[in-house]
Amino acid sequence: MYKENLIESHRRIKQYIHNTPVLTSQQLNKIAGVELFFKCENFQKMGAFKMRGATNAIMQLSEEQKQKGVVTHSSGNFAQALSLAAQSLGVKAYIVMPSTAPQVKKNAVLGYGGILIECEPTLAARNKTAQEVSQKEGATFVHPSNDMNVIIGQGTAAKELLEEQPDLDYIFTPVGGGGLIGGTALAALYFGENCKVIGGEPFECDDAYRSMISGKIESNTTTNTIADGLKTELGDKNFPIIKEHVEKIIRVTEEEIASAMQLIWERMKIVIEASSAVAFAALLKEKESFKGLKVGIVLSGGNVDLKKLPF
Amino acid sequence: MYKENLIESHRRIKQYIHNTPVLTSQQLNKIAGVELFFKCENFQKMGAFKMRGATNAIMQLSEEQKQKGVVTHSSGNFAQALSLAAQSLGVKAYIVMPSTAPQVKKNAVLGYGGILIECEPTLAARNKTAQEVSQKEGATFVHPSNDMNVIIGQGTAAKELLEEQPDLDYIFTPVGGGGLIGGTALAALYFGENCKVIGGEPFECDDAYRSMISGKIESNTTTNTIADGLKTELGDKNFPIIKEHVEKIIRVTEEEIASAMQLIWERMKIVIEASSAVAFAALLKEKESFKGLKVGIVLSGGNVDLKKLPF
Numbered sequence: 001m002y003k004e005n006l007i008e009s010h011r012r013i014k015q016y017i018h019n020t021p022v023l024t025s026q027q028l029n030k031i032a033g034v035e036l037f038f039k040c041e042n043f044q045k046m047g048a049f050k051m052r053g054a055t056n057a058i059m060q061l062s063e064e065q066k067q068k069g070v071v072t073h074s075s076g077n078f079a080q081a082l083s084l085a086a087q088s089l090g091v092k093a094y095i096v097m098p099s100t101a102p103q104v105k106k107n108a109v110l111g112y113g114g115i116l117i118e119c120e121p122t123l124a125a126r127n128k129t130a131q132e133v134s135q136k137e138g139a140t141f142v143h144p145s146n147d148m149n150v151i152i153g154q155g156t157a158a159k160e161l162l163e164e165q166p167d168l169d170y171i172f173t174p175v176g177g178g179g180l181i182g183g184t185a186l187a188a189l190y191f192g193e194n195c196k197v198i199g200g201e202p203f204e205c206d207d208a209y210r211s212m213i214s215g216k217i218e219s220n221t222t223t224n225t226i227a228d229g230l231k232t233e234l235g236d237k238n239f240p241i242i243k244e245h246v247e248k249i250i251r252v253t254e255e256e257i258a259s260a261m262q263l264i265w266e267r268m269k270i271v272i273e274a275s276s277a278v279a280f281a282a283l284l285k286e287k288e289s290f291k292g293l294k295v296g297i298v299l300s301g302g303n304v305d306l307k308k309l310p311f
Numbered sequence: 312m313y314k315e316n317l318i319e320s321h322r323r324i325k326q327y328i329h330n331t332p333v334l335t336s337q338q339l340n341k342i343a344g345v346e347l348f349f350k351c352e353n354f355q356k357m358g359a360f361k362m363r364g365a366t367n368a369i370m371q372l373s374e375e376q377k378q379k380g381v382v383t384h385s386s387g388n389f390a391q392a393l394s395l396a397a398q399s400l401g402v403k404a405y406i407v408m409p410s411t412a413p414q415v416k417k418n419a420v421l422g423y424g425g426i427l428i429e430c431e432p433t434l435a436a437r438n439k440t441a442q443e444v445s446q447k448e449g450a451t452f453v454h455p456s457n458d459m460n461v462i463i464g465q466g467t468a469a470k471e472l473l474e475e476q477p478d479l480d481y482i483f484t485p486v487g488g489g490g491l492i493g494g495t496a497l498a499a500l501y502f503g504e505n506c507k508v509i510g511g512e513p514f515e516c517d518d519a520y521r522s523m524i525s526g527k528i529e530s531n532t533t534t535n536t537i538a539d540g541l542k543t544e545l546g547d548k549n550f551p552i553i554k555e556h557v558e559k560i561i562r563v564t565e566e567e568i569a570s571a572m573q574l575i576w577e578r579m580k581i582v583i584e585a586s587s588a589v590a591f592a593a594l595l596k597e598k599e600s601f602k603g604l605k606v607g608i609v610l611s612g613g614n615v616d617l618k619k620l621p622f
Contacts, residue, residue: 042580043580265582266617269353269582270581270582271581271582306577306620311617311618
């Protein structure tokens with residue numbers, strides 16, 4: 001039911017995003033024992049796949065909605081993505097961010113033309129503030145991951161990957177709020193040739209793993225991980241898709257994440273963030289099960305504080 | 312006189328090297344005020360352009376010479392390049408390295424199948440040991456930068472760059488032993504449309520800059536630079552080419568190198584070594600002179616110790 005939507009969304013956002021390269025590495029193939037295809041969303045505009053979903057969500061608004069702008073709460077890549085996508089499309093973006101967020105993240109939003117609104121550093125305050133802005137300005141709220149237009153937009157990365165490598169056996173993505181893996185699962189379903197999707201998740205915030213077992217959306221009690229893009233939880237829009245179309249979630253330790261990240265930096269000479277390394281770490285963890293297969297890995301982003309590397 | 316040689320060498324080595332991608336960055340274009348095209352030799356096999364010259368040098372040997380192998384002295388990328396090129400071509404490579412060289416570099420040579428021969432950490436001992444190996448084994452000595460086959464091989468990077476962007480106004484490369492910039496100058500001469508070549512060099516080892524002024528090969532008294540691939544000096548094979556065909560050498564400080572390196576990591580999401588950043592740092596230093604022009608930058612390599620970053 002989402003096939004046409006994916007095709008149309010991709011056509012719509014194409015001129016506002018990069019069709020990022022798919023890189024290979026003979027050295028990593030040897031280490032993993034599989035044939036790897038890395039979809040490099042670290043080379044995406046603003047440095048992460050989130051640019052896709054943000055652009056798609058804004059482009060689906062009516063002209064009236066566009067005039068009043070969009071609002072979201074995020075202290076991560078989605079805040080920057082919505083700001084830049086809105087700027088490219090001539091739309092205002094209100095970004096609600098906890099006052100405690102690092103100045104560098106606030107500056108990034110401002111640099112992309114976002115309108116920064118600070119709030120108390122609690123989830124309740126973030127929701128409330130975003131709601132207030134939405135009411136006052138008439139701005140449309142766009143959730144970073146639990147929004148069908150966002151999910152479909154994120155799925156265009158896997159669509160491009162499958163256009164280049166149609167016979168992938170698997171695609172691995174990291175799992176945070178569920179937008180990327182949800183969209184990837186749909187793209188694999190419609191554009192793959194029996195391509196299965198697996199998620200990588202830190203042990204330290206394994207809500208998706210537990211949700212798959214219990215059959216309902218579970219919460220995190222701890223989020224003590226270097227994969228700071230993955231601390232969020234699944235939502236009612238993406239969880240049904242994940243439950244139905246994702247084969248499984250593989251959990252990895254912090255050491256495994258850091259080590260996979262270092263391997264990619266050293267062997268592939270590219271900068272990826274810790275969250276991006278989780279998918280590759282998950283593959284390495286169970287590599288014996290994938291011997292000789294063709295595996296796509298979505299490297300979700302490359303926004304890293306070079307002063308705080310985990311290796 | 313080297314045009315055919317460049318064409319033939321390129322044809323010869325093609326299947327043993329990567330035609331590396333040419334990346335662009337709107338953000339860096341804005342910062343530099345020019346249109347930039349980065350030739351990403353950090354993505355080359357073994358992580359540096361040296362793979363090109365090493366492969367070309369070995370392929371030009373007679374069958375008899377190939378059976379006896381090759382020998383070089385290097386503790387840097389050329390040691391690994393000659394080892395891997397020799398391995399790919401079924402030839403033995405003797406690598407003379409100072410006993411004080413980091414174990415990680417020794418392991419890299421061994422990993423690529425090179426035969427490691429340690430010597431005292433002096434230039435005299437290196438030369439003498441290489442000569443002894445050459446005599447004892449009958450192995451052909453291949454100089455890392457002052458060898459016409461090596462110079463021509465390195466020039467194939469700029470040839471590829473110009474095949475993709477034929478109307479570049481300038482190509483910038485770092486200057487170490489002179490192999491890369493010498494080959495680049497020849498490629499620009501034969502395959503560019505009035506494309507000029509400029510070198511970037513650290514103030515801390517500005518032998519090429521001084522050699523261009525004095526008209527003879529100058530030595531370094533200090534080599535206190537983070538650009539550790541550039542501590543070597545020009546040779547009698549490459550200096551005449553550089554003198555005739557390179558427009559000038561621009562010197563940069565250590566801070567400028569580190570800052571250019573960080574800019575490329577952060578904005579382009581790729582890993583380059585400090586030596587690679589020197590060419591971009593040189594452009595930034597005099598960017599006012601290149602406003603609006605099309606400038607190619609050879610990013611020479613990406614072999615970095617992630618534990619020792621200069622930022």
